[in-house]
Amino acid sequence: MSTLLTCDSLSMRFGGLVALNQLSLAVSAGEILGLIGPNGSGKTTFFNVITGIYQASEGRVDYLGHDLARMRAQDIYRAGVTRTFQRSRLCLPLSIFDNLMIGNHRRLNHSLWFNLVRRSAFRAQFEEQYAQALALVRTFSQSLAERLFEAAGSVNMIDRRRIEICRALISQPTLLLLDEPSAGMTHEETRELMDDILIVREHMPGLAIIIIEHEMNVIERITERCIVLNYGQKICEGPYAQVAADRQVQEAYLGTE
Amino acid sequence: MAGVTVFAVLFLHAESQEEVMGLTLGAAAALLLLARFGWNALAAVSFAGHSRTGQAAVLIGVLIIAAVFYDQHFPLLMLASVLLYIVVCLGLNLQFGYAGVLNFAGAAFFGVGCYTAAVLTSHTSLPHLAVVLIGGLMAAGIGSLLILPVLRTHGHYAALVTIAFSILFRVFLEVNDTLGGPQGMKVQGMEILGWKLNDSLAFGEIEISFYANYVVLALVMAAVAFMLVRRLERSWIGLNLDAVRLDETACAAFGIDVARWKITAFTLGNFLTGLAGSVYAMMTGFVAPNSFTFGDSLILVSIVILGGLGNPWGLSVAAAIVLMLPEKLQFIQEYRLLLYAALVILILLFRPGGLMPRQVRSYLPGWKP
Ligand SMILES: Nc1ncnc2c1ncn2[C@@H]1O[C@H](COP(=O)(O)OP(=O)(O)OP(=O)(O)O)[C@@H](O)[C@H]1O
Ligand SMILES: [Mg+2]
Secondary structure, eight states: OOEEEEEEEEEEEETTEEEEEEEEEEEETTOEEEEEOSTTSSHHHHHHHHTTSSOOSEEEEEETTEEGGGSOHHHHHHTTEEEOOSSOOOOTTSBHHHHHHHHTGGGSOOOHIIIIIOHHHHHHHHHHHHHHHHHHHHHHOHHHHTTTTSBGGGSOHHHHHHHHHHHHHTTOOSEEEEESTTTTOOHHHHHHHHHHHHHHHHTSTTOEEEEEOSOHHHHHHHOSEEEEEETTEEEEEEOHHHHHHOHHHHHHTGGGO | OHHHHHHHHHHHHOOSHHHHHHHHHHHHHHHHHHHHTTHHHHHHHHHHHTHHHHHHHHHHHHHHHHHHTTTOHHHHHHHHHHHHHHHHHHHHIIIIIISOOOOTTHHHHHHHHHHHHHHHHHHOOOOHHHHHHHHHHHHHHHHHHHHHHHHHSOTHHHHHHHHHHHHHHHHHHHHOGGGTGGGOEEOOOOEETTEETTSOEEETTEEEOTHHHHHHHHHHHHHHHHHHHHHHHTSHHHHHHHHHHHOHHHHHHTTOOHHHHHHHHHHHHHHHHHHHHHHHHHHHTEEOGGGGOHHHHHHHHHHHHHHOTTOHHHHHHHHHHHHHHHHHOHHHHTTHHHHHHHHHHHHHHHOTTOSSOOOOOOSSTTOOO
């Protein structure tokens, strides 16, 4: 498969703290890459840097000819990179459907004329998007799909995670970044969630996923390759079995569990 | 609806302080009872569902009230003022209720509209429809001078910028002799395509107060502004504004241009405010710096909060209450700022959504999944 994303000596410093240290890695189209490492090792920071939330201190992130390290967050999204947040960031007073449409921003028409005056065209777009949102949420949960016009704050934590993942998927991105999607879920719920993500992925050929996860059996089951971070540095890379057997990784991370 | 209309008529009619007090307490009790049985929410839902019939009923209600007082200046002036203030509050609601941009200079932007009308009607012979439009554009334009600091500074600092502007504006008016200084300026009555709004109509014996003209004009303006804001809310743009208010980081991650939507809401809101101001000036025939104080801006913000942030129906009701009550109950006049402050604090404590909290967005009236 062709290369989708290449990071070249990417660093992120907060004052004296080096959160990412000369990180280089590559992701192929269609791949699922696991990103693991102890708390504070820079995993979330890596996501924040490539989605434009933080400005990298140095280095390049090549993505389909763009340098993400020099782009604004909103342009990175338009180029097809979406994410979930480690700590849920839904707009709780808004409906579930509203939250999904926030994620669908790049596929909606935002002109004043279209929204205020051409209401029948607006209706057509609304109905089309509603059908797609419904189909997507159904893959994850039928009961959630029936509640699309209730406030996102009215559903439980697990459903909120599902909504957040749907929000990141609905615009049909090319690269999806999942930051601990299963936090707070039981093993069974986690397994279900991962299966659902894999089902959706079948309809999106070429979608690459980078997943941060502390649950090692998730990593083992769904990733083809993992990268281990420690103090912002890459200490190991390869299929899970190989990484898990690495002595350095065991000392830094796995051994502590 | 009929009940509300009858009440409004009685209220405007009431002469003695006791009568007004009684009516007010009666209404408050009725509202409390409704709230107690959850009918409050029901009313809000039914409004949302049958918006066409609801809107028609309200229009007819206002016209009935106007008809009852056809020959009295004061109640009609009151009614037209409330309608124009609703336009202003709809604008503030776009800014604060949706986009989360707190604007403490509402009265100043209203004043920009008023003074634009005063200057243009006395020094030029522009058609008055153009004057009103320019009043709106001036407010929007002067607002855009503030937009950079509003965007650059976050949260409460943005509010401080508007407070500073509000105070500056008043001082500027007071020291500026070409604008009449503290004495203010006279403003010509309005004339649209030969329709002289300051002439009273007479049908044989019956003479109708000229303010009836302004009631009709203000009603049209309020209805159009109302429709505009409702449509905006029920669109992707309304969603963008809400997202900007609730989570700027999430906005950035999903391509929502925070600056663009804040500017849109701020400019559109000031435009509506300026429009209403220029009509108001021509209606009252007189403008002076005293009417555009920071305190007046606070009252406008409190109307939006009392009504329920983001709820056009709620703010319309709140505008009527907040403007009419002190006119009728003189003893409130002196304490009105204090009273509203207390009310706003109480509401924020016990009913953060306002008197009529907003429902989740429905994009198409009557649409069911
Ligand atoms: N905005 C910030 N300002 C200062 N320091 C930060 C900032 N964001 C992250 N850091 C620091 O960078 C380091 C890496 O944090 P990061 O959140 O990337 O870790 P992580 O690998 O995601 O950890 P966890 O598994 O706990 O989520 C930490 O020491 C953190 O305190
Ligand atoms: Mg993290």
